[in-house]
Amino acid sequence: MKPAVEWRQPLCSADNEAFAADLHAALARVPKAISPKYFYDEAGSRLFEQICELPEYYPTRTERALIEAHAADMAEQFGPGVQLVEYGAGALRKVRLLLDAIPRDGVQFVPVDISGPHLLAACDALAADYPGLSIQPLVADFTRPHTLPPCPEGSRRVGFFPGSSIGNFTPTEADAFLRLAASELAGGGLLIGIDLVKDEATLHAAYNDAAGVTAAFNLNLLHRARRELGADFPPDGFEHLAFYNPAYRRIEMHLRATRALELRVGGEAYAFHEGETLHTEHSHKYTVAGFQALAARAGFSPGKVWTDANGWFAVLWLEARPGE
Template identity: 40%
Template sequence: MDVKVTELAETPTGFIDDVLEGLSKPQKTLPCKYFYDEVGSNLFESICDVDEYYITRTELQLLDDIKCELAQLIGPDSVIIEPGAGAGIKIQKLLAELTALKAYVPIDISSDFLFYSAEKIRENFSDIEIRPIQGDFTEPYQWTGKKSLTNRVVFFPGSTIGNFTPAQAEQFLKNQKRFAGKEGAMIIGVDLVKPLQKLESAYNDSQGVTAEFNKNLLVRINNELGGNFELDQFEHTAVFNPAESRIEMRLVSQQNQSVKINRQEFHFDEYEYIHTENSYKYTIEAFTALAERAGLKSHKVWTDDENLISLHYLKCR
């Protein structure tokens, strides 16, 4: 079965507009969704393999432990939708357990990475219809498949939900609920609150992969928007903000300097930083309450033996 990529409508000037707006704020920011060009997507897959980053290996093991139970909850004749699909490693554990699957719909902002991953999954699951969608999954989108396919399940592992503020996360869940439909469900991975050292080391790995991933955003700006960031004059760091219950990824200026992008100049004081990403950490009770506000009912929650991460099965209602 051929794999054909569908593109969501995007604003061509979105990248430059978002960068200029973010760097013009009193607290300079850059949207984390622009991490994920082909280079950034590959770097993120490398992050998942570093010793300090517990989320991926812990979630993979948890999925192994509960995949049969998940398949029973989902049932036959389902459509699995995966926003931010990446390499599609986790979903394959679930696809292998499902019966009479109607389609798998991966969504990713990086078209090259999306197409490559979809082809690899097709090689392993040749009997499954694969409908990749290239685009920004944080924006609302509509189901364009057959209306009769009512058993739609959104699969969103990896604690990516933590990249949104709680208000953004609630809106994201509402958008996904509409996409799944009234009879649909969601499977969400959520990182849990844990000791400070465990949290901060996961985002400051000793191999420097996360630092390279963070700085790749500046590389994109230089290459695609005509920026002149000097990479060695910005240092990656990630700190836990207990008041907000979140890890904050930052790029810290190492000197007083100015950067030009698209003929616009931005000044940085020494130690001033660009806030590039949040990763909120939840208790099970806090995330369940958030899902309830989005109109989703918690059906079951699983955690690993160390209570590092959680997987939530939510029903649309």
């Protein structure tokens, strides 16, 4: 009998060479900014899982409650026979709610994530709990060209992108990802979670938790640079900064220099003046209508929408138009 976890690909896009090149570029530009994908080494992935359990961090529990309540309705949109592709798969918790609503013999699951050890450990746990489920993990940066396994005959490809992770993309990056997804999901669809526009106090608390876990998550990016690239900087040289920028409808996360200092990487020295930041992440907030319009321009047709009673979060079904 074939093992459930049967298809693995070596990590090729988040290696030290790529991290070093992107970090040098980030530190050389004005203003300094780097992709949030470098948060997610093994330590960063663990910290993010802790963030998801924090009382202040509403997105995870709100989205989970939505999927739990409407899983059967969501799964009905997929149709019989599905290759379910989860982008940025992480710990594979929310997808279990969907898998429980789909006939086990009618699904192949393809989780895609940049953090190889974290993904493969999650797949092993999933395989133990779902014996017989075909799981084909792909270690890759899903925003860059990647090759999915062939879609089984008689199935259609459906994407799952929970966690409001689309909010981490700039509008240009979100458009590029949606176009890529519309192309590889052609004839299928995408189930996606988005964080909605809301009061600033709720947003501020979610990214500045009292326990300091989000701060540790943010600072881990520099600690990763020290571990993997030999980066040198004062231990107390940077602090976590997160705030809502209403002009862009987004939370911004930065690492702010506590004083004038140098950050050295690979023989290069980059000066920071006191208060200068390295922009590490943004999290855009959407309206349902605004996001549906963005998706429509990328090749999707709007479908069902599920929202919570507070109007804080939404899960959208988008039909991917058939390829030409």
